[in-house]
Amino acid sequence: MELRHLRYFLAVAEEGHxxxxxxxxxxxxxxxxxxxxxxxxxxxGALFVRTSxxxxxxxxxxxxxxxxxxxxxxxxxARLTVERAIRGETGRVRVGFAGxxxxxxxxxxxxxxxxxxxPDAELMIQEVGPQEQVAAILAGHLDIGYTPANSNxxxxxxxxxxxxxxxxxxxxxxxxxxxxQGALTIEMLAGQPLILYDAHDAHEHxxxxxxxxxxxxxxxxxxxxxxxxxxxxxxxxxxxxxxxxPLRQVQIPGLVYRPLNAPDxxxxxxLISRAQETNAAVKAYLSRVT
Numbered sequence: 001m002e003l004r005h006l007r008y009f010l011a012v013a014e015e016g017h018x019x020x021x022x023x024x025x026x027x028x029x030x031x032x033x034x035x036x037x038x039x040x041x042x043x044x045g046a047l048f049v050r051t052s053x054x055x056x057x058x059x060x061x062x063x064x065x066x067x068x069x070x071x072x073x074x075x076x077x078a079r080l081t082v083e084r085a086i087r088g089e090t091g092r093v094r095v096g097f098a099g100x101x102x103x104x105x106x107x108x109x110x111x112x113x114x115x116x117x118x119p120d121a122e123l124m125i126q127e128v129g130p131q132e133q134v135a136a137i138l139a140g141h142l143d144i145g146y147t148p149a150n151s152n153x154x155x156x157x158x159x160x161x162x163x164x165x166x167x168x169x170x171x172x173x174x175x176x177x178x179x180x181q182g183a184l185t186i187e188m189l190a191g192q193p194l195i196l197y198d199a200h201d202a203h204e205h206x207x208x209x210x211x212x213x214x215x216x217x218x219x220x221x222x223x224x225x226x227x228x229x230x231x232x233x234x235x236x237x238x239x240x241x242x243x244x245x246p247l248r249q250v251q252i253p254g255l256v257y258r259p260l261n262a263p264d265x266x267x268x269x270x271l272i273s274r275a276q277e278t279n280a281a282v283k284a285y286l287s288r289v290t
Contacts, residue, residue: 003075005039006068008032009047013065016054088284089118094143096128096136099197100269101146103227104164104246110289117288121281129225134158137274143282145272157275161290164269166245168206168260171230173237176256183259190214193221193239195230206242206265231255243267 011021012032022029040047047061057065084090093114101107111123128136133145134152146163147153153160170184178184189210196207211218221239224230227247234241235255244267248257271290277283 001039001042003072005035006072008035009039010065010068010072012036012048012055013057013061016056018055084120086280088121088280088282088287090120091279091281092122092124093279093281093285094124094126094141095146096126096133096142096144097146098128098130098133099146099148100164100166100244100246100267103244103249104166104269106164106269107146110285114285114288118281118284121284133272137272143273143277143279144285147270147272149268149270153270153272159273159275161271162268163271163290166267168262168265168267169243169245169248169257170260171234171241171243171247171255171257173235174254174256176237176240178240178258179256181258183261185261186210186213186265189240190217191219193219195222195224195233195239195241196220197230198223198225209262209265 008021008025011025012018015021015024018029018033018036022032025032036048043060043064045060046058047064048055049058081090095107095111097107111125114121115123128142128145130147130150131152133142133147134155136142137145138155138157149160149162170178170189172178178188181188186209194210207218207220210220222230222233224233227243227250230241230243231247231250231252233239235252242260245259273282273286277286
């Protein structure tokens with residue numbers, strides 16, 4: 001028994017006539033009659049009572065009509081489900097973010113674009129440190145990562161797309177003398193207590209440049225992996241925080257921002273994913289945002 005046999009049977013049941021059913025199915029009547037007889041032989045009994053003018057369902061035929069409809073509906077559901085999965089319209093995409101991703105607006109814009117295009121796909125979003133994202137993606141715990149560039153990304157199994165570059169700002173307490181300045185230079189930071197992100201390659205590059213320019217007068221007082229912690233320490237007056245420019249939109253009482261006039265310093269953001277991706281939903285996400 002094949003699905004086409006069920007369709008043939010339902011057509012005859014609905015039309016009550018072999019000729020009209022054959023026309024509806026776009027096959028010749030003798031072929032349709034042969035298929036129905038074959039189906040009845042397989043089932044071991046008659047499905048129709050045939051008269052000179054029309055055919056009517058037997059009691060067994062009535063039962064079979066209900067089951068045939070259910071079977072075809074389930075088959076259509078299975079086909080549509082798989083087709084949607086192949087197109088990436090369903091499934092799961094796990095996204096990790098760190099650093100500047102959420103405050104730059106890029107992460108939110110990408111997530112919205114994908115969600116509007118594929119509302120039935122599941123998005124899982126979590127904060128993951130830059131150094132941990134590559135291992136999580138390669139281990140299958142994440143699918144997509146938004147992170148500052150770092151040496152862990154140098155892997156043939158990863159695809160890295162640069163998606164943003166921004167200037168640096170200095171965040172400070174609103175009673176700091178530097179608030180009177182329109183912009184700061186690196187030389188002005190000499191001897192000042194500085195607050196930096198926990199070391200990973202992008203921010204270690206910042207530390208190296210600071211020590212090259214300031215020498216022994218480069219004073220890193222605090223480090224933290226949390227953006228809000230860094231801003232809270234700066235607002236408290238514990239030091240000057242060096243942060244990416246998009247963080248300016250974070251409004252904290254007692255905290256002000258000033259540009260850092262240092263063209264050789266910048267913050268960046270990259271999007272990372274597996275080079276050999278098989279998940280259709282992840283492929284659909286990447287096609288929408290890159």
